[in-house]
Amino acid sequence: MTLDELLKDRSEEAKSTYLSHISIDCVVFGFDNGTIKVLLVRMKGKRHWMLPGGFVENHEDIDDAAIRILTARTGADKVYLQQFATFGKKDRSQAFFKQSPALWHAQRFISIGYFAMVDFNQVIPVADDISDKCEWLPLQELPALAMDHSTILSKALKTLQTQVNYQPIGLNLLPQEFTLPELQKLYESILGRTLNRGNFYRKIMALDILEKLDEPRKGGAHKAPNLYSFNVKKYNEAFENGIYDRW
Amino acid sequence: MTLDELLKDRSEEAKSTYLSHISIDCVVFGFDNGTIKVLLVRMKGKRHWMLPGGFVENHEDIDDAAIRILTARTGADKVYLQQFATFGKKDRSQAFFKQSPALWHAQRFISIGYFAMVDFNQVIPVADDISDKCEWLPLQELPALAMDHSTILSKALKTLQTQVNYQPIGLNLLPQEFTLPELQKLYESILGRTLNRGNFYRKIMALDILEKLDEPRKGGAHKAPNLYSFNVKKYNEAFENGIYDRW
Numbered sequence: 001m002t003l004d005e006l007l008k009d010r011s012e013e014a015k016s017t018y019l020s021h022i023s024i025d026c027v028v029f030g031f032d033n034g035t036i037k038v039l040l041v042r043m044k045g046k047r048h049w050m051l052p053g054g055f056v057e058n059h060e061d062i063d064d065a066a067i068r069i070l071t072a073r074t075g076a077d078k079v080y081l082q083q084f085a086t087f088g089k090k091d092r093s094q095a096f097f098k099q100s101p102a103l104w105h106a107q108r109f110i111s112i113g114y115f116a117m118v119d120f121n122q123v124i125p126v127a128d129d130i131s132d133k134c135e136w137l138p139l140q141e142l143p144a145l146a147m148d149h150s151t152i153l154s155k156a157l158k159t160l161q162t163q164v165n166y167q168p169i170g171l172n173l174l175p176q177e178f179t180l181p182e183l184q185k186l187y188e189s190i191l192g193r194t195l196n197r198g199n200f201y202r203k204i205m206a207l208d209i210l211e212k213l214d215e216p217r218k219g220g221a222h223k224a225p226n227l228y229s230f231n232v233k234k235y236n237e238a239f240e241n242g243i244y245d246r247w
Numbered sequence: 248m249t250l251d252e253l254l255k256d257r258s259e260e261a262k263s264t265y266l267s268h269i270s271i272d273c274v275v276f277g278f279d280n281g282t283i284k285v286l287l288v289r290m291k292g293k294r295h296w297m298l299p300g301g302f303v304e305n306h307e308d309i310d311d312a313a314i315r316i317l318t319a320r321t322g323a324d325k326v327y328l329q330q331f332a333t334f335g336k337k338d339r340s341q342a343f344f345k346q347s348p349a350l351w352h353a354q355r356f357i358s359i360g361y362f363a364m365v366d367f368n369q370v371i372p373v374a375d376d377i378s379d380k381c382e383w384l385p386l387q388e389l390p391a392l393a394m395d396h397s398t399i400l401s402k403a404l405k406t407l408q409t410q411v412n413y414q415p416i417g418l419n420l421l422p423q424e425f426t427l428p429e430l431q432k433l434y435e436s437i438l439g440r441t442l443n444r445g446n447f448y449r450k451i452m453a454l455d456i457l458e459k460l461d462e463p464r465k466g467g468a469h470k471a472p473n474l475y476s477f478n479v480k481k482y483n484e485a486f487e488n489g490i491y492d493r494w
Binding site for chain 1: 268305333335359413434438489492493494
């Protein structure tokens, strides 16, 4: 079946299950091999990648809807999810279904954006039955996305870039144990620029959210690098209270 | 006519004019007499105050809807408006119209929150014909609001409190000319605590967004205080680029 046939089959059920005019789009960030990646899907027969998304059930909180949508794509049941903006230009999604305007899915949608940070290694991307692909793509090499999804993604990234100035980051993106160069790479990948190593170490240590492990990483020809993990209690306190008070 | 009768009269028109399930609520901040105030309305026959709000027309961008709604209440045509969060708990608005569930207005609404900062002296609060009051109430002495509007207001204030750490504030809240103690009062009123005068002056001057006027304020028995205004170009650059880069 084509995408339109599949969606036509579901239009009636969608109409009775979901609120009209409201959708959710998820920007899922993962960190792999020193670079930020984003989870994207491609619907059957469509040329452009898009953000994984879905709709809000009639009697469902929007935050619960976002978790449900994300879990279906990633298999991950505990992810950090944060609403960051809502997108409602009048023509943001109409063109996508212009050849089948009678579909429930072709109505005007205002989309609530959530971003998620997940441990790349814990996620198995799942393509649903209206998509032929669900994959991680590197943030720095993304193609143009469908609808206004490039705008949504940019806003999520900008939010994250601002947020690292006043909240710690990494607990949900890094594996349990990591080296300081790996943590620096994470910051550099989010900020899109290199950081001075000495300054970064000094500043990250000043946050007092890291614990140095007794055993360095094993294997490799060079001197074994020290391993760290987050002190979750201190990390969460810093996340809640902010790491910086200008005034 | 009672509120329910008024709304019943409009349910048909509302149904054909506005998107279902989506509303907008505006948190309007003003600064008067050294304290932050919030613009609130009270619908006819209702006991609780609420945020001014409205709906999105079928072919209207959500940002345009927010401007339209705000202009109708304040008469101000150039206000700083910023979307800050969307509120969608399943039961957030049902109770409000529980005695008239057939009204279009009694359906489930997911509400997009915008906050606005306005020059208190430029605004004339306007009660529409379904409200009996539209007034400025001081932030520190607010009563419990209708629906989840206290939650929406708290989130707006928290967003603002975070934002003053990385963006300048005041251009839209203060009159054209102001003294440094007035600017400090604005920050204190937003942050909810007093600030050390010397530190504040040093930090605010370091932003390089102020211009000292040649003439001090006239009148009064004491030494005339120096007047300042914002250098709008520098203010906007600082607003856009951020006033702080931690990394």
